[in-house]
Amino acid sequence: MNNSSFFDEQKEQSLVKARIVEKYFWAWAKVIIGVLKRQEQQQRLSKKLKLAYIDLFAGPGRYQDGSESTPLRVLETAIQETDFRERLITLFNDVDTNNTQSLQNNINLIPNINQLKIQPAIRNKEVGEEIVKSFEDFKLYPTLFFVDPWGYKGLSLRLINSVVKNWGCDCIFFFNYNRINMGLGNDAVKSHMDALFGEDRAKQLRQKLQPMTSKDREIAIVEEICEALKEMGGEYVLPFRFRHENGNRTSHHLIFVSKHVKGYEIMKEIMAKESSTTEQGVPSFEYNPATKFQPLLFELSRPLDELTDMLLDEFAGQTMTMIEVYQRHHIGKRYIKKNYKDALLKLEVQGKIRAEPSKRKKNTFADKVNVTFPPKP
Structure with a gap:
């Protein structure tokens, strides 16, 4: 052109x-x-x-x-x-x-x-x-x-x-x-x-x-x-x-x-x-005009599940705040801050991490919440 x-x-x-x-x-x-x-x-x-x-x-x-x-x-x-x-x-x-x-x-x-x-x-x-x-x-x-x-x-x-x-x-x-x-x-x-x-x-x-x-x-x-x-x-x-x-x-x-x-x-x-x-x-970090016609294709990937697995593996045995998890992990990856909060909420509900304080407003995960990841088996 x-x-x-x-x-x-x-x-x-x-x-x-x-x-x-x-x-x-x-x-x-x-x-x-x-x-x-x-x-x-x-x-x-x-x-x-x-x-x-x-x-x-x-x-x-x-x-x-x-x-x-x-x-x-x-x-x-x-x-x-x-x-x-x-x-x-x-x-x-x-x-x-x-x-x-x-x-x-x-x-x-x-x-x-x-x-x-x-x-x-x-x-x-x-x-x-x-x-x-x-x-x-x-x-x-x-x-x-x-x-x-x-x-x-x-x-x-x-x-x-x-x-x-x-x-x-x-x-x-x-x-x-x-x-x-x-x-x-x-x-x-x-x-x-x-x-x-x-x-x-x-x-x-x-x-x-x-x-x-x-x-x-x-x-x-x-x-x-x-x-x-x-x-x-x-x-x-x-x-x-x-x-x-x-x-x-x-x-x-x-x-x-x-x-x-x-x-x-x-x-x-x-x-x-x-x-x-x-x-x-x-987010996909792309603009694709065809995606609205191919919704099934983009539901086949499960990136949030991949994020939860990565966090459990990379931070095994460690305790840190939510914001520290985000800051230490997101560079070079397509995840945004909200994705980390969603992933940690999911892991908390599944009983795979301990979050303190445990009593919080429903479906929230503040920056200062402490997260303890279990050690690797």
Whole structure:
């Protein structure tokens, strides 16, 4: 898909993607602003500290059907609160001058856009060495970085790390699985794949993929990009999968990268709510338009049962609070906080754990409830 056709119509998947970014921006900014205010008080600063939103593949701002894309959504969110209006710096870039002109026109039409103390900056540059080097050379404000290229050109580990290296900086990027899957076997785009995975990792991945089925290839490719991000310091990585309309094939992943567990937990809850299905209350972390026509398929998996078994095995003989169970176990897994409460309630009813206090409001399991797991037989 080229960039001229991408904005012809806003697919439902694009709506979900934009919603995830918008929701995270709002939650992230509130956390960051709270920290900035405390810093201002402690240091007795008269000048308000800033935060930023950067989108290097911003597009024209609207789809052909009139629907707003992410830049307009973010700006409209920022205008709603004084703290955002006074502190937010925004940078939107697109190599296509038609897109940047259209974006500027659409931004000008946003009601009360002039209430932003710092007006949006719009640039018209190709994403490459120059932009990466500029980010690498400066300590950035706390920044939410959204990278949504048409394929893979410009997307690299260096680009992502150039932003998330600084405090308060998180990245959400579009990972076009089909394009990247094909690119790994195409010598003509070897340099792009090496930039995305790292040269050594890309070489090993190409060899590993040769005998694999399509399902195993996808798991391996996404796992490798997540591991590459972790190695560069993005400790908390969370992918969200989008499937084609028929539900049979993956179209792309939206991947979140952060150095702080708080951002990971916030994004996990957002992605959980945007998942098209849950299994025993456990979110799928994917948007699949076909799931509503295939309900039986998604009831065959019993992930909550798997969670109870894991907890009994991994914490055998230990006593800890519910919140400690959650914090020690959930990283890298698709379970959210509510799933841990449900699993522990289930184990308590079955008599497989001891919970104190035992007398509580029915069907509740507070963060501070102590849990004792039996030793392994």
